[in-house]
Amino acid sequence: MSGGEQEQRNYYLGVDVGTGSVRAALVDQCGVLLAFADQPIMKWEPQFNHHEQSSEDIWAACCIVTKKVVRGIDLNRIRGLGFDATCSLVVLDKQFRPLPVNHEGDPHRNIIMWLDHRAVSQVQRINETKHRVLQYVGGVMSVEMQAPKLLWLKENLRETCWDKAGHFFDLPDFLSWKATGVTARSLCSLVCKWTYSAEKGWDDSFWKMIGLEDFVADNYSKIGNQVLPPGASLGNGLTQEAAKDLGLPAGIAVAASLIDAHAGGLGVIGADVKGHGLACEGQPVTSRLAIICGTSSCHMGISKDPIFVPGVWGPYFSAMVPGFWLNEGGQSVTGRLIDHMVQGHAAFPELQAKATASCQSVYAYLNSHLDLIKKAQSVGFLTVDLHVWPDFHGNRSPLADLTLKGMVTGLKLSQDLDDLAILYLATVQAIAFGTRFIIEAMEAAGHSITTLFLCGGLSKNPLFVQMHADITGMPVVLSQEVESVLVGAAILGACASGDFTSVQEAMARMSKVGKVVFPRREDKKLPEL
Ligand SMILES: Nc1ncnc2c1ncn2[C@@H]1O[C@H](COP(=O)(O)OP(=O)(O)O)[C@@H](O)[C@H]1O
Ligand SMILES: O=C(CO)[C@H](O)[C@H](O)COP(=O)(O)O
Structure with missing residues (x-):
């Protein structure tokens, strides 16, 4: 690139909070990753199926990695910041201080992680209600969603946590609040994990039926009554305090966040595939399935109209790509x-x-x-x-x-x-x-998928990628940038900056095809006897 072109580069920051670590990247307007840093985060498993984290530890890790990726960079070129994170539940008191989510009363551990399965009895009772909101989570609510975890807190930690709590955040929304002071929630987290409807808002009867009528009574102020589309610019951008923590100038645009799998989806699903010999070339984006493979794997398929797939989460409207319905299949541990x-x-x-x-x-x-x-x-x-x-x-x-x-x-x-x-x-x-089992269920319900787009830590493993191609019989597209979840987070920052007019435009500009892995036919043959 010539010096002249370099001068015109705009930078966006993406911060991705996975299960095991926080990563940050500095990304330009073409989706090229210029700097990357990661930092492990703490996890506690105080008893079997209880998994906890600390919001202060996670924010501190966000600050470390952000400072690293902007080292030596002209900070005035950074136009926007986007966060994504696992869909874990963060609990804060009325003064926004961490509250313990455990019997030990350890306030550092104020996050019930997404993979925590403590709320088994609560989710069973929620599913027995057969409430209409369950149609939009594949027919059965998962123990990994927020409603059963909230009910568990009310039933098990009434005095030490529930009565003192002022704010329950999905982790991606906690991060955007921490950066801007704005408590608005992302449509992504509320629709996917909290039963919010993009069209109808909260359903009072659901919360009353499951015994969490408290939220209705205070107009959902503890779980979010201002909802913004992912990528929307929040408040006045980065606050002075957060800017100091992150080593950035105050006022940089900060986007409404995404859950990590959804950021991975944005980072890969919109790439131009011309010239790669793929069946999805020239076809609607609905023929693509993004698979984000880290601690867990998430299978993100989109459609123009809602598709109800038994056992597959969704359909969720506008939760990943605006204007499209999303179905999210998943494997809790991969x-x-x-x-x-x-x-x-x-x-x-x-x-x-x-x-x-x-x-x-x-x-x-x-x-x-x-x-x-x-x-x-x-x-x-x-x-x-x-x-x-x-x-x-x-x-x-x-x-x-x-x-x-x-x-x-x-x-x-x-x-x-x-x-x-x-x-x-x-x-x-x-x-x-x-x-393959998930794809077959999605296809039986009306999806028509021809091509897989893989990202996340496991997509760095060539055996994992080849086996997915061989066993599904579909080509696997890998991105040019291996850290494409971070490209997805940076796309959010780019949208918040106003440099792109839509998420779709930013996706088309910033996600790029790298390697394509085709299924191997020889593995389909039966061995000779
Ligand atoms: N180069 C690699 N080769 C094989 N497996 C890898 C590689 N890098 C990461 N992984 C695997 O990917 C998983 C973590 O992926 P990652 O996306 O970092 O997870 P998370 O977002 O949940 O923190 C781990 O199981 C790890 O072993
Ligand atoms: O439920 C999910 C997304 O909807 C994810 O499984 C969860 O956020 C964890 O992600 P990862 O495996 O990348 O840490």
Whole structure:
């Protein structure tokens, strides 16, 4: 790029709060990532199925990564800031101070994480109401959504938390409030996790029926009565205090946020695919499925009209791409499951030692080990007699059954590195079959999907990507920028700055196709007997 062109560059900041870490990126108006930083965040699991975090720890991590990515940059070129985050529940008191969500009373732990399954009895009772709002979450509310968690707090921590609480935020909305002082919620979080309707607003009868009539009585002030579309500019932008924390000038435009999976969707789904030989070329964007694969996997499909898919969340209007309905399939643990299987195996210390000695990640090492042991056959056939059922944390979609458990069949007494590699492969395959199962449910209900767009940490694993292509029979598009969830967050910042007239325009300009992985036909053949 010439010096002249460089001078005209506008920058946008994206901040992505995942389950395990916070990431930030500086992105230009063409979607090119100029700087990246990440920082781990704290997690507590005080008892089985209780998962907690700290909003102060997360904000501190946001500040660290933001300061890192703007180092040496002309700050006046930064035009907008966008946040995305996991859909975890943040609890603050009336003075916006953290409140404990645990029996121990530890106020640092004021977040019930998205994957927390403490509210099982509450969600069962909510589902028994068969209230009409449940039609818009796939027919069955998930224990991972906010209503059961709020009911749990009321029933279990009445005095220490519920009565003192002034504000319940979805994590993405907490971050935009922290940056701007504006308590408006994003349509994305309220529609997807809180039963808000883009067309009809809150449904009083639902909250009354489940025993949370308190929200109706105070006109939803604790959970949000001002709602903005993702990408809308909030208040007067970054406050003085937040600007100081983040190392940025005050007043930079800050966008209404997105949940992390939805930011990943924006970062990948609108790319121009011309010249890649893909069936979705020249077809409506509704033929694309974005899959955001991190700790969990989220399957984001959009449609012009609402499609009701049993066991798949939604349809949600305008929750990701404005003007489109969204269906969101999901697998509650994917990256987390792979890590669990690999790290829990008897041969893991040997794997770690060998991976370190060869300067590789354990996954790169396992992938090359599989190549070595497969010999002449296709890698997929290494698992003809070993199978994994991946619902170790229940099934989010399409069975929508949180009671399901994981399963492995075909185990032997040996526990060497070959066994570990094959178990890892079977886990990856099981996850890919889960995706196929979700796509089949979506297609049976009216979606017509031809192409997958993958992003998130697991999309960096070539075996994971290839297995998704082979098992679904669909090509997988990877983005030019591997951190495309951050491109999605930066797209929000770009919209808030006013530099683009719509989310669609920013998506088309800023998301770019990188590699395309096609399904391999040889893996479809039966092995010779
Ligand atoms: N280069 C890589 N190769 C294989 N797996 C990876 C790679 N990078 C990240 N992962 C896996 O991706 C998952 C985390 O993805 P990430 O998007 O960072 O998650 P989250 O957003 O939930 O914090 C982990 O299970 C991790 O093992
Ligand atoms: O429910 C979700 C999105 O609607 C996600 O599963 C949740 O936000 C966690 O994301 P990640 O696996 O990227 O940490």
